[in-house]
Amino acid sequence: MSIIAKLRRPSLQLYSFLSRFSLLKSYKMKIMVVAFVGTHIPLLTLLVYFISTASLPYQLKLHIIIIALLATLIGTALTLYALHNLLAPISLTFLGLRKYLLHKQLPNLPTEFTDEAGVLMADAVHTIKKLDQVINYMASYDNLTGLPNRDLFRDRLQQAVLQAQNNHQTLAVMFLSLNRLKRINDTLGYQAGDVLLRSAAQRFASCMSDNNILARIGSNTFAIVQTHFRTVDDIVSLAEKICSTVAKPFAIDSHEITTDASVGIAIYPNDTTNIDYLVAYADTAMHQAQKQGLNNYHFYSANLNSSLQERLALENELYHALDRDEFLLHYQPQVSLHSGRIIGVETLLRWQNPARGLVSPAKFIPIAEETGLIVPIGEWVLRTACTQSLAWQAQGFSALKIAVNLSARQFKQQNLVETVTQVLNATGLDPHYLELELTESLMIDNIQQSINIMRQLHNMGIVLSVDDFGTGYSSLNYLKRFPIHTLKIDQSFVHDLVVDSDDAAIVDAIISLAHSLNLNVIAEGVESQEQLNYLQNKGCDEIQGYYFSRPLPANTLTQLLEEGKTLSNINPLCIT
Numbered sequence: 001m002s003i004i005a006k007l008r009r010p011s012l013q014l015y016s017f018l019s020r021f022s023l024l025k026s027y028k029m030k031i032m033v034v035a036f037v038g039t040h041i042p043l044l045t046l047l048v049y050f051i052s053t054a055s056l057p058y059q060l061k062l063h064i065i066i067i068a069l070l071a072t073l074i075g076t077a078l079t080l081y082a083l084h085n086l087l088a089p090i091s092l093t094f095l096g097l098r099k100y101l102l103h104k105q106l107p108n109l110p111t112e113f114t115d116e117a118g119v120l121m122a123d124a125v126h127t128i129k130k131l132d133q134v135i136n137y138m139a140s141y142d143n144l145t146g147l148p149n150r151d152l153f154r155d156r157l158q159q160a161v162l163q164a165q166n167n168h169q170t171l172a173v174m175f176l177s178l179n180r181l182k183r184i185n186d187t188l189g190y191q192a193g194d195v196l197l198r199s200a201a202q203r204f205a206s207c208m209s210d211n212n213i214l215a216r217i218g219s220n221t222f223a224i225v226q227t228h229f230r231t232v233d234d235i236v237s238l239a240e241k242i243c244s245t246v247a248k249p250f251a252i253d254s255h256e257i258t259t260d261a262s263v264g265i266a267i268y269p270n271d272t273t274n275i276d277y278l279v280a281y282a283d284t285a286m287h288q289a290q291k292q293g294l295n296n297y298h299f300y301s302a303n304l305n306s307s308l309q310e311r312l313a314l315e316n317e318l319y320h321a322l323d324r325d326e327f328l329l330h331y332q333p334q335v336s337l338h339s340g341r342i343i344g345v346e347t348l349l350r351w352q353n354p355a356r357g358l359v360s361p362a363k364f365i366p367i368a369e370e371t372g373l374i375v376p377i378g379e380w381v382l383r384t385a386c387t388q389s390l391a392w393q394a395q396g397f398s399a400l401k402i403a404v405n406l407s408a409r410q411f412k413q414q415n416l417v418e419t420v421t422q423v424l425n426a427t428g429l430d431p432h433y434l435e436l437e438l439t440e441s442l443m444i445d446n447i448q449q450s451i452n453i454m455r456q457l458h459n460m461g462i463v464l465s466v467d468d469f470g471t472g473y474s475s476l477n478y479l480k481r482f483p484i485h486t487l488k489i490d491q492s493f494v495h496d497l498v499v500d501s502d503d504a505a506i507v508d509a510i511i512s513l514a515h516s517l518n519l520n521v522i523a524e525g526v527e528s529q530e531q532l533n534y535l536q537n538k539g540c541d542e543i544q545g546y547y548f549s550r551p552l553p554a555n556t557l558t559q560l561l562e563e564g565k566t567l568s569n570i571n572p573l574c575i576t
Helices: 003-008 013-018 027-053 058-086 088-103 116-140 150-167 181-188 190-207 232-247 275-292 302-321 361-371 374-394 416-427 440-444 447-459 476-481 501-516 529-537 554-563
Strands: 171-178 213-216 221-226 250-252 255-257 261-268 296-299 327-336 342-353 357-359 401-405 434-439 463-469 486-489 520-524 542-544
Touching: 088 116, 116 150, 150 171, 150 213, 150 221, 150 275, 171 190, 171 232, 171 275, 181 190, 181 255, 190 213, 190 221, 190 232, 190 250, 190 255, 221 232, 221 275, 232 261, 232 296, 261 275, 275 296, 302 342, 302 361, 327 374, 327 554, 342 361, 342 374, 342 542, 342 554, 357 361, 361 374, 374 401, 374 416, 374 554, 401 463, 416 447, 434 440, 440 447, 440 463, 447 463, 486 501, 501 520, 501 529
Parallel strands: 261 296, 342 401, 401 434, 434 463, 463 486, 486 520, 520 542
Antiparallel strands: 171 221, 171 261, 213 221, 250 255, 327 342, 327 542, 342 357
């Protein structure tokens, strides 16, 4: 190897030799000693030789030596000062690295220099920052799924709880156990188990919104923080969605693997405001879910769990109610205030459960709406009501219109008009005898679509009415645009009509508004003679309520029609 090549390739021999001396522990000291020896010893040796061989007077020699020593000292000081500052990039890089290693403090070094020392500083900053990102990622994220680990999950949960506390909000913590992972590892190997965990994590993530937090906190345990929800049903919906998506088979290495999840749920602040307890409660609930059966969820709250279990049982029974012919209809008379006679009936759904007895519509209608069962149930109601209307017509009650409520789910069905048409054709009922009741909110949801549907129904000859008027948007704009025939005053305004001036003013306004738009107006929930008198005086067209009759089965209402019951022959002391 040539001398030039040796010079270009540094060696550690000199550095190793100097490191043996205890006084030269500092790298800077090593550089300064070498610089001093290399520059000053030859010069001083030459000076001593010159003085010792020159024939000069003693005093002059002494004078020369003193001047040379002073010059040497000054040169040495300047040299050491210059070396000290030139070695600053190395020293600062060393100190920056030490601070990061000891205190996790990122270095703040200049990066604009392009020589060896400048590049060293810039590379050190870049490398340490990258290293810090890698370390933070490794410390905060699960290396298999890429999800936050237990430590990061706890940190984010703490932030979510603080935000919920400040905004007076509620949040839910879910613990998810991916079941049968050990059996899969033992059967197909850990690699298959890892693929399953990654796939399950992706499915969990697909179930959640961006605001939720998902983490892997154990070998087969995941955690979720649900931060934005309106009711417990939203939590239930997410839990059911997770269980449903995990239950679908996983394709791993030409094998079809099935598994399931057990979900435990704790709610802040209902269950606790302490983060440690919140996590512990979710874990406890998860293990309870595992005991209850496969692919299940469980709330920590005993009361909430009891009501949810009741709801699930009710939902399961509701799925079979239609097939088992457990539904029946009651009919409440609608009476004209002009003639006092029954001119129509409102159809009301009832569920006669063999074990529970008569189930309140307030319990099962929301479940039917949420699950979509309201669509086939609603079609059954429509068909049965039309059939009953024809039966009454056959008995001579031909002027009787029959009103059927349409739910939001039904109204949003694209084939609603087709379904109504098929029912009318199948039963043979004249559309003019059918009245469909719609709530304000479902019409406002999509105005143009609502207008199109209502016009089609109106063109068929069907009467359209707005149910519970005054409790929703009550917009004059849609009253003008929608082809409606009747406004129905909600019973909440009728109840205190004669004692509450505000309710009375609202009723007056609705009656006046309806008549100004050539609309019929009916008041529901009429229970007293005073309410009846007030409505008559204000020009209300029709009423329904317990004052005249409760909702009745078809055979009982038939008797009422045969008796010719009117407002004039009511016995207030013996209301039906």
